[in-house]
Amino acid sequence: IEVSQVLIESVETIIVDLPTIRPHKLAMHTMQHQTLVVIRLRCSDGIEGLGESTTIGGLAYGNESPESIKQNIDSHLAPLLIGQDAANINAAMLRLDKAAKGNTFAKSGLESALLDAQGKRLGLPVSELLGGRVRDGLEVAWTLASGDTAKDIAEAQHMLEIRRHRIFKLKIGAGEVDRDLKHVIAIKQALGDTASVRVDVNQAWDESVALRACRILGDNGIDLIEQPISRINRSGQVRLNQRSPAPIMADESIESVEDAFSLAADGAASIFALKIAKNGGPRAVLRTAQIAEAAGIALYGGTMLEGSIGTLASAHAFVTLKQLTWHTELFGPLLLTEEIVTEAPVYRDFQLHVPRTPGLGLALDEERLAFFRRK
Ligand code: MUC
Ligand code: MG
Structure with missing residues (x-):
């Protein structure tokens, strides 16, 4: 039998x-x-795969x-892919x-683009390439980060009314600790049991502050505390994970699948x-999920506030998971006033609905892309 190979022809990166x-407002x-960094991977069968590599705040959040x-895709990674088998991810x-x-x-972004192309080629949604979905929708948290307590409460109440979100994550850590704690507790008291309220400290505290603050947050009905201290302070994370009345989630601590393994081995978080x-x-990301499952660590579907492409690339992976105890925060497209795809992802009844069309289920809006791309 003759197997005609489909080759990767080009990789374009668009800011x-x-x-x-x-x-x-985040701590950093x-x-x-x-x-957004949008990736268009073109193949010799005419199929184009879309991917997205997006971070937060330039270099404020991560190493890229x-x-x-x-630059790194254009100079180093794309040349390694061009001429290779597009179907062998x-x-x-x-x-x-x-x-x-x-x-x-x-x-x-590159792996997402390869999956999107292969899904389009085989007529399968990316979730099915990843072994098959076990749910169609994902509950999505909203981040309250206006910096103003009254505004945040009004925003949360509106989200509850329109049935878009009932889980709220508050970004704290930039300000003075006691002021932050008051802000969080005021919001929890205003929303009561109608909502789950969580915080993300984005590494801003040291262990001495975090020990006291986690106790106060836990005692006041806060459901989850995300990355309270530096990713570098591993032993501090282990101690906090043992002492905090509210569960500790690792975010920045995970910069690779191997990080996830060593966090699990050390007992440094109870949620990833x-x-x-x-x-x-x-x-x-599913390899990290499997490490967590084996270690008894609960899961949460996180975001780097990607646009629609990165959000659906995440969602297709998350719908394959057995349990997402803490749900997701895949609200990136809702934080943006503009779209660059023809049909925006659908949010309804507290859930993001994950398309069943081939690939990621998205197409670029060429005019909008041309308008918003960096010149
Ligand atoms: C982070 O650190 O979790 C996710 C949601 C949000 O508002 O910020 C991000 C980054
Ligand atoms: Mg975080």
């Missing part, structure tokens, strides 16, 4: 700057807009910036991993935030 609905950075992602990703350390954000960008793609 896109999109406005946000309001400033989004205030976002006034979001920058939009500009470095683009194992071989393609192995080739990248052999030649390039780290760079999980860049690799995640799964992010395709931190692991190297939708398949890579």
Whole structure:
């Protein structure tokens, strides 16, 4: 039999700057807009795969910036892929991993694009390429990060009314601790049992502060505490995980699948935030999920505030998971005022609905892309 190979012909990286609905305040950075790196991977059968490699706040969050992602793909990763078998994702990703350390954000966008292309080729949604979905929708949390308590309460109440979100994550850590604690407790008291309220400290506290603050948060009905201290302080994370009355989730601590393994081995968190960008793609993030499942660590579907492409690449992986006890935060597209795809992902009844059309289930809107791409 003759097997005609489909080859990867080109990889294009496009930086896109999109406005946000309001400033989004995190401990390390205030976002006034979001920058996406969109990847178009063209194959010899005419099929194009889409991927996205997006981070938060330039270099404020992680080791890769939009500009470095683009440069590293253009100069180092794309040349390794061009001429390779487009249908063999194992071989393609192995080739990248052999030649390039780290760079999980860049690799995640490329792996997503390969999956999108292969799904379109076979007529299957990416979730089915990943072994098959066990659910169609994902409950999605919303982040309250206006920086103003009254505004945040009004925003949460509106989200409850329109049945879009009933899980709220508050970004704290930038300000003075006692002020942050008051802010969080005021929001929890205003929302009561109608909502799950959680916090993300983005590594801003030290262990001495975190010990006291986690206790106060837990005692006041906060359901989850995300990354309270530095990813570098492993023994502090282990102690906090033993002492905090509210469960501790690892986010920044996971910069690779191997990080996930060593966190699990050390007992440094009881929940993992799964992010395709931190692991190297939708398949890579499932390896971290499997480590967590084996270790009895609960799962949460995280985001780097990607646009629609990165959000659905994450969602296709997350719908294959047995249990997502803490649900997801795949609300990235809702934080942006503009779309670059023809049909935006659908959010209804507290859930993101994951398309059953081939690939990721998205098409680029060429005009909008041309307008918003960085010149
Ligand atoms: C993070 O650290 O979790 C996810 C949601 C959000 O508002 O910020 C991000 C990053
Ligand atoms: Mg986080």
